[in-house]
Amino acid sequence: xxxxxxxxxxxxxxxxxxxxxxxxxxxxxxxxxxxxxxxxxxxxxxxxxxxxxxxxxxxxxxxxxxxxxxxxxxxxxxxxxxxxxxxxxxxxxxxxxxxxxxxxxxxxxxxxxxxxxxxxxxxxxxxxxxxxxxxxxxxxxxxxxxxxxxxxxxxxxxxxxxxxxxxxxxxxxxxxxxxxxxxxxxxxxxxxxxxxxxxxxxxxxxxxxxxxxxxxxxxxxxxxxxxxxxxxxxxxxxxxxxxxxxxxxxxxxxxxxxxxxxxxxxxxxxxxxxxxxxxxxxxxxxxxxxxxxxxxxxxxxxxxxxxxxxxxxxxxxxxxxxxxxxxxxxxxxxxxxxxxxxxxxxxxxxxxxxxxxxxxxxxxxxxxxxxxxxxxxxxxxxxxxxxxxxxxxxxxxxxxxxxxxxxxxxxxxxxxxxxxxxxxxxxxxxxxxxxxxxxxxxxxxxxxxxxxxxxxxxxxxxxxxxxxxxxx
Amino acid sequence: xxxxxxxxxxxxxxxxxxxxxxxxxxxxxxxxxxxxxxxxxxxxxxxxxxxxxxxxxxxxxxxxxxxxxxxxxxxxxxxxxxxxxxxxxxxxxxxxxxxxxxxxxxxxxxxxxxxxxxxxxxxxxxxxxxxxxxxxxxxxxxxxxxxxxxxxxxxxxxxxxxxxxxxxxxxxxxxxxxxxxxxxxxxxxxxxxxxxxxxxxxxxxxxxxxxxxxxxxxxxx
Numbered sequence: 001x002x003x004x005x006x007x008x009x010x011x012x013x014x015x016x017x018x019x020x021x022x023x024x025x026x027x028x029x030x031x032x033x034x035x036x037x038x039x040x041x042x043x044x045x046x047x048x049x050x051x052x053x054x055x056x057x058x059x060x061x062x063x064x065x066x067x068x069x070x071x072x073x074x075x076x077x078x079x080x081x082x083x084x085x086x087x088x089x090x091x092x093x094x095x096x097x098x099x100x101x102x103x104x105x106x107x108x109x110x111x112x113x114x115x116x117x118x119x120x121x122x123x124x125x126x127x128x129x130x131x132x133x134x135x136x137x138x139x140x141x142x143x144x145x146x147x148x149x150x151x152x153x154x155x156x157x158x159x160x161x162x163x164x165x166x167x168x169x170x171x172x173x174x175x176x177x178x179x180x181x182x183x184x185x186x187x188x189x190x191x192x193x194x195x196x197x198x199x200x201x202x203x204x205x206x207x208x209x210x211x212x213x214x215x216x217x218x219x220x221x222x223x224x225x226x227x228x229x230x231x232x233x234x235x236x237x238x239x240x241x242x243x244x245x246x247x248x249x250x251x252x253x254x255x256x257x258x259x260x261x262x263x264x265x266x267x268x269x270x271x272x273x274x275x276x277x278x279x280x281x282x283x284x285x286x287x288x289x290x291x292x293x294x295x296x297x298x299x300x301x302x303x304x305x306x307x308x309x310x311x312x313x314x315x316x317x318x319x320x321x322x323x324x325x326x327x328x329x330x331x332x333x334x335x336x337x338x339x340x341x342x343x344x345x346x347x348x349x350x351x352x353x354x355x356x357x358x359x360x361x362x363x364x365x366x367x368x369x370x371x372x373x374x375x376x377x378x379x380x381x382x383x384x385x386x387x388x389x390x391x392x393x394x395x396x397x398x399x400x401x402x403x404x405x406x407x408x409x410x411x412x413x414x415x416x417x418x419x420x421x422x423x424x425x426x427x428x429x430x431x432x433x434x435x436x437x438x439x440x441x442x443x444x445x446x447x448x449x450x451x452x453x454x455x456x457x458x459x460x461x462x463x464x465x466x467x468x469x470x471x472x
Numbered sequence: 473x474x475x476x477x478x479x480x481x482x483x484x485x486x487x488x489x490x491x492x493x494x495x496x497x498x499x500x501x502x503x504x505x506x507x508x509x510x511x512x513x514x515x516x517x518x519x520x521x522x523x524x525x526x527x528x529x530x531x532x533x534x535x536x537x538x539x540x541x542x543x544x545x546x547x548x549x550x551x552x553x554x555x556x557x558x559x560x561x562x563x564x565x566x567x568x569x570x571x572x573x574x575x576x577x578x579x580x581x582x583x584x585x586x587x588x589x590x591x592x593x594x595x596x597x598x599x600x601x602x603x604x605x606x607x608x609x610x611x612x613x614x615x616x617x618x619x620x621x622x623x624x625x626x627x628x629x630x631x632x633x634x635x636x637x638x639x640x641x642x643x644x645x646x647x648x649x650x651x652x653x654x655x656x657x658x659x660x661x662x663x664x665x666x667x668x669x670x671x672x673x674x675x676x677x678x679x680x681x682x683x684x685x686x687x688x689x690x691x692x693x
Contacts, residue, residue: 051668402570409570411512425532430575431575431576
């Protein structure tokens with residue numbers, strides 16, 4: 001029922017507009033022959049058409065945000081964009097961080113002890129945005145306190161902690177647990193899923209991703225204690241490095257879209273751009289081997305920013321490129337081979353919205369195009385994957401919470417097996433919005449933990465994923 | 473059989489409604505009846521139409537209770553229904569379906585839309601209260617007993633008297649399954665069928681299918 005209002009004319013995006021925006025990446029890809037693939041459900045509704053005006057927005061969820069560093073504040077800013085995400089509490093052990101968080105959420109109670117936040121009855125769900133190595137204790141306590149939990153990915157920096165979190169989440173039938181693999185909630189990627197899995201891009205040949213950004217990751221610290229706390233990403237004892245903090249999302253997407261699991265990984269890692277005493281590589285490469293000869297190579301660097309980040313899945317008929325940009329949000333392009341058959345994928349693409357040149361926009365469904373910005377006008381902000389992910393967390397937490405309430409009111413609280421069966425059964429499951437659960441979070445985390453082992457050993461060290469090594 | 477809707481969200485409040493309804497409608501004393509309560513295994517489906525295609529809302533929760541006169545045994549292996557006199561059975565039945573438990577599962581946002589259409593915040597339950605149930609005869613042994621059930625159906629806070637065919641059968645020594653189906657119009661209950669511009673328009677006609685499982689304590693047998 002996601003619908004994008006559209007009152008544009010059929011020619012709302014013409015060649016002139018296209019050329020004027022040619023600096024944008026989407027236009028560049030279009031010039032290169034890429035067919036943009038949009039996820040938005042389009043409408044042909046004329047302006048002023050009658051509507052009952054029912055909202056599809058889920059019931060509000062009162063949030064507590066634990067961990068108010070830069071990412072925690074990004075979470076706070078994103079929650080502020082949602083109409084149903086009041087932040088009632090924030091927590092950070094470091095007062096200056098807490099003050100900055102309170103500025104972002106002025107109505108929230110502030111705590112320096114997360115257990116006090118969890119004791120608040122006002123808090124229904126928490127986002128755990130602390131450093132990775134601190135997740136376990138907080139997540140377990142939050143689940144025990146009956147709070148819905150959104151735990152950032154990776155779940156933990158050790159297999160033991162990741163499994164402990166997964167076990168606690170699995171056992172907590174009365175609450176919703178979501179792993180922060182936010183691309184799993186991105187409608188653009190869900191649009192691609194049937195496209196790729198149906199074989200429209202052909203047989204998967206290989207995949208590649210990059211995450212490039214010129215930044216040190218180092219943050220100022222006033223004393224050695226703060227140094228350990230704020231620069232935890234630079235310390236191998238607490239950090240999984242680039243593979244854990246960034247590539248995990250790309251890896252998860254490739255695995256999910258290709259519908260396969262890796263069997264081995266080889267890694268390389270070096271400190272080349274930031275020789276400042278850190279022991280976590282600032283530049284890494286990893287090659288994941290999948291069954292049937294399909295490999296995925298990932299590289300990431302803090303020492304070079306060229307071409308930012310993206311993922312490409314190469315098939316025998318076409319390549320699909322995916323990336324998230326500030327101006328366009330999540331987007332994908334299809335590059336077909338000259339010998340690719342004129343079959344489903346092309347027909348499918350033509351039925352979707354295009355944000356491209358006139359030749360494509362003027363086809364049968366051109367009226368589905370979203371309004372084009374006037375020359376010189378800024379593009380409207382696009383929802384980020386994090387925004388989609390948190391919105392789905394709110395919805396799913398409401399479904400689980402209300403489902404448990406209804407179950408207990410009508411069948412009693414004693415039948416825990418029946419309760420679990422109901423909450424995990426088809427009626428509730430099919431109504432939940434797309435999100436990564438404990439299982440997806442665990443698999444991705446265990447994968448990058450072992451990949452990080454390969455990277456730290458370097459020189460192409462190969463780690464085989466033993467049977468059960470990616471499972472609870 | 474009746475689908476009974478609680479008009480108050482708390483269990484305590486619903487017990488109050490239960491008590492009030494019992495005072496008004498009880499035709500047999502508690503000592504003369506066997507009390508059956510809702511059990512896991514129930515399910516309800518609401519089917520509707522739209523300008524796009526048909527839609528459904530499913531729930532696995534039907535709450536409420538059923539009081540059956542002592543001596544009435546729904547043993548469908550027998551041709552006769554023991555305890556039924558004159559075709560009518562003095563049963564007291566209240567059943568309820570939490571509106572929020574109805575799930576579409578296909579269209580994101582449909583659940584929220586239907587909850588608003590039924591004003592779930594003010595009227596969180598669909599309720600049925602039985603007023604009369606009559607056995608259809610003859611009954612073929614080995615098949616569920618068939619009845620005509622009359623009662624009040626409350627949706628969106630609007631009460632309408634309805635009649636519908638239901639069947640009752642024993643599914644275990646202590647459990648009964650009540651099955652029914654009833655076509656309805658949303659507007660009869662002042663539920664405005666959802667419309668989204670010219671893209672989506674829900675039809676007024678819906679059908680409710682339900683299977684309600686109720687049970688009694690084994691010791692009370």
